[in-house]
Amino acid sequence: MPTKTIAANLHQLASDVLARALRAGATDAEAVVYEGDEFSTLVRLGQVETLKESGSRAVGLRVFIASGKAQKTASTSSSDFSPESIARLVAGAVTLARITSEDPFAGLPEPAEFGQHDAANQHLFFEDVNLQPPSARIEIARAVEAAALAFDPRIQNSGGGDFDTATSHKILMNSRGFTGEYRRSYCGFSAQPIAHDTDGRMQRNYWYSAARSTRLLEDPVAIGQEAARRTLQRLGARQASTQQAPVVFSPEVARSIVGNIFDAANGDAIYRHASFFAGMLGERVAGENVTVIDDGTLVFDKAFDHVSDSEGGISGSIKTGGFGTAPFDGEGLPTRRTVLIENGILKSYVMNTYTARKLGLASTGNAARSLAGNPGIGAGNFFLEPGTLTPTQIIADVKSGLYVTETMGFGVNLVTGDYSQGAAGMWIENGELAYPVEEITIAGNLKDMYRNISAIGNDLIFRTATAAPTLRIDGMTIAGS
Numbered sequence: 001m002p003t004k005t006i007a008a009n010l011h012q013l014a015s016d017v018l019a020r021a022l023r024a025g026a027t028d029a030e031a032v033v034y035e036g037d038e039f040s041t042l043v044r045l046g047q048v049e050t051l052k053e054s055g056s057r058a059v060g061l062r063v064f065i066a067s068g069k070a071q072k073t074a075s076t077s078s079s080d081f082s083p084e085s086i087a088r089l090v091a092g093a094v095t096l097a098r099i100t101s102e103d104p105f106a107g108l109p110e111p112a113e114f115g116q117h118d119a120a121n122q123h124l125f126f127e128d129v130n131l132q133p134p135s136a137r138i139e140i141a142r143a144v145e146a147a148a149l150a151f152d153p154r155i156q157n158s159g160g161g162d163f164d165t166a167t168s169h170k171i172l173m174n175s176r177g178f179t180g181e182y183r184r185s186y187c188g189f190s191a192q193p194i195a196h197d198t199d200g201r202m203q204r205n206y207w208y209s210a211a212r213s214t215r216l217l218e219d220p221v222a223i224g225q226e227a228a229r230r231t232l233q234r235l236g237a238r239q240a241s242t243q244q245a246p247v248v249f250s251p252e253v254a255r256s257i258v259g260n261i262f263d264a265a266n267g268d269a270i271y272r273h274a275s276f277f278a279g280m281l282g283e284r285v286a287g288e289n290v291t292v293i294d295d296g297t298l299v300f301d302k303a304f305d306h307v308s309d310s311e312g313g314i315s316g317s318i319k320t321g322g323f324g325t326a327p328f329d330g331e332g333l334p335t336r337r338t339v340l341i342e343n344g345i346l347k348s349y350v351m352n353t354y355t356a357r358k359l360g361l362a363s364t365g366n367a368a369r370s371l372a373g374n375p376g377i378g379a380g381n382f383f384l385e386p387g388t389l390t391p392t393q394i395i396a397d398v399k400s401g402l403y404v405t406e407t408m409g410f411g412v413n414l415v416t417g418d419y420s421q422g423a424a425g426m427w428i429e430n431g432e433l434a435y436p437v438e439e440i441t442i443a444g445n446l447k448d449m450y451r452n453i454s455a456i457g458n459d460l461i462f463r464t465a466t467a468a469p470t471l472r473i474d475g476m477t478i479a480g481s
Contacts, residue, residue, distance in 0.1 A: 010035060011181075013081060014173040017061055020090040022175060026063035026097070028071075028108050029175045030331075032371060033059050036168035039134065043141040044160035045149075053134070057081070060371030063093045070102035077371035105357040106374075108331065111176045113363070115334045117327035119182035122299055124321040126213035129165050129185040137163040140189050140220050147224025148193040154235065155228055159192030159204060178332040185212050186323075189220065191227040195235055203234035210463060212320045216302050230405070233426065237436035239481040240427055246401035247442055247476045248394055248428065251459060253404050254468035258384045260446055261292050262466075264414050265340050265348070266377050267355030276417040276447055277346060286344040286450035289387065294350060296335025296365060296380025298322040300462070324381040324465030330369035335380055338364045344451075352377050384468040387456030391470040394455045396431035402478055403428055404442065417446040441479040449473050 014031040021029035035057040042050040060077040074096035078089045145161030164187070171181040188210030195203050207227035209218035249257055269275035277285065286292075303317045326335055331353055339347050351359065352367035352375045368378025395403060408422035424438040457470030 010169070010171050011173075011179075013059060013086075014171050014179075017059060017086060017090065018173060018175055020086070021061060021063050021094065024090055024094045025065065026094055026175075027066040028064040030062045030108060031059065031173050032369070033057075033171045034168065034371060036166065037130070039137065039165045040162065041134070041138050041141050042160045042162045043138065043145055045158060046142060046146065048138060049160060051134075051138075058371050059086070059089065060369075061089055061093050062374070063097050064107055065094070065097045067102045070104040071106040072097045072100045072102055073106045073374070074100055075372045075374065105354055107353070108174055108176050109333055109353045109363065111178075114176070114178045114328075114332050117180055117334050119180075119327040122182070122297070122321040122325050122327055123319045124212065124325060125167070125183035125185045126215075126320075127185075128214045129167055129187045129212075132165070132187075132214050137165065140217075144189050144191040144220040144224040144227075145193075147221040148191040148228040148231075149224075151193075151225050151228035152195070152232055154195045154197070154232060155193045156196050157194040157202075159194060159206075161189065161191045161224070163187075163189040172328065172330075172332055174332060180328045180332055182327050187211060187214055187217060189217070189223070191224045193224075193228050193231045195228075195231045197235045201235075203231055203237070205231040205234060208463075210323075211302075212323075213318065215318065216320060233405075234424070234436050234438070237424065237438040239439050240402065240437045240478055241481055242477075242479050244475060244477055246398050246454070246472055246474045247478070248398060248401060248403045248455075249468075249471045249473070250403065250405045250425070251457075251461065251468055251470055253407055254384070254471040255464070255466045256407065257449070257471065257473075258292060258468040259379075259382065259466050260412055260414070260419075261340060261450070262294065262350060262379050262382050263412075264446070265346070265350050267349045267351035267359060267361075268377055269414060270349050271355060271358040275414050277349070280346050281349070283346055284344050284451075285346045285447070286341055287453050288344045289456055290341055290344050290450060290453055291339065291385040292341040292383070293337065293339050293385065294364075294366070294380050294382045295322075295337040296324060296326055296329070297337060298325050298381045298462075322381040322462055322465065324379055326380070329363075329365045330367035330375045330378070331363070333363055333365045333367065336365045338366075350377055350379070379465060381462065382466045383460060383462070384456065384471075386458050386460035386469045388458055389455055391457050391459055394457055394470055394472050395428055395433065397455065398428045398472070399430060401428045402426075402437065402440075402442070403433060407442075412446070417448075419444050419446050419449060437480070439480070442476055443479065444473070444476045449476070
């Protein structure tokens with residue numbers, strides 16, 4: 001069926017669901033229709049181990065029934081688009097709403113808040129992801145693994161090379177006049193080599209490339225070799241002694257440190273007083289060098305330079321939306337740029353409509369919802385602004401300390417700020433990476449850690465929706481031997 005016909009059918013479905021809900025007694029309603037396709041393959045030691053291709057579609061409905069100045073609300077969802085299933089979807093939502101408790105903060109945003117959105121100029125969907133044949137995807141997975149295996153004789157095994165794609169189409173419509181839709185595409189691959197040292201001990205690591213367009217994927221050979229280098233770097237790891245020392249976080253780990261800021265500023269945690277940021281608007285919560293931003297509108301100009309057997313050398317640049325870019329949030333409000341922390345001062349929480357009403361503030365366009373249930377709060381492109389130092393310069397300024405490349409477990413208490421996680425990485429001696437370390441724990445308190453960020457790198461790269469450059473935090477506790 002042509003794409004335009006499918007889109008029209010999905011629009012009609014959303015419209016029909018809304019109309020049915022209002023006729024059944026809802027005073028307000030919101031429908032979301034989702035359709036997506038996924039592909040994944042795993043090649044291990046050159047052989048295809050798994051190959052999956054699937055499609056899905058579903059509809060979700062959220063209804064409201066006015067009760068004085070409050071609202072009753074409920075939601076349902078279904079992957080069955082038959083008339084009988086849609087009738088049960090609507091009847092179920094309205095029936096549930098009638099027996100739920102009243103909530104004075106529930107309800108859709110006001111009509112004037114929806115504003116304008118323009119998905120076309122956010123460059124979120126590229127057809128080349130669908131056009132790439134499965135055989136080409138398998139060959140990329142095979143090539144990235146082969147490059148890792150050939151890099152060094154100590155790499156004798158592999159967790160595999162993989163390739164994944166996903167495309168989706170989302171339509172959101174509500175009874176207050178909002179209709180919006182957008183399509184997204186994703187593709188990516190990785191290698192997970194396994195290395196053995198002279199004593200037979202194993203270490204593993206990985207590396208990857210991800211993009212919205214196949215043209216923006218990196219060279220599989222380079223990715224495989226980087227995965228191998230990161231794996232070999234772990235061989236011969238030992239414990240560090242227990243001490244207090246500077247800790248330098250690689251970008252892959254720094255983004256989780258920064259991600260805790262989003263969780264601490266989450267409006268739901270704030271109104272429940274379950275965050276150490278509660279009551280801190282306008283107060284200093286980090287060093288003056290720290291500025292943290294959530295931006296759901298980011299679009300990048302990205303260069304590509306590929307070699308094709310059929311077309312020869314191909315190079316150029318294209319615009320592409322970030323991994324967290326979208327034209328509107330889970331309630332239809334336009335996404336935006338929100339500065340959470342500016343030069344160390346907490347400027348804003350992140351909120352959906354419900355939490356904003358609870359706090360007496362305005363939504364920041366961060367509603368995130370699945371097909372069923374009330375919207376939660378989700379990030380757009382969330383990042384720490386980069387500094388001016390290179391990672392090498394940051395490490396060179398550390399006489400004795402830890403460079404963290406991996407953390408394990410979950411050890412963050414957002415109420416108190418206490419932080420404790422297992423870690424692995426490289427020990428720094430006299431400004432150089434000296435030897436690998438593992439089986440250690442790093443600990444501190446986020447309230448102190450954010451104030452003690454003494455250096456920020458210039459290496460900010462968005463490999464996911466959350467990104468951070470290399471960070472140095474002073475005064476952390478390292479527990480080891």
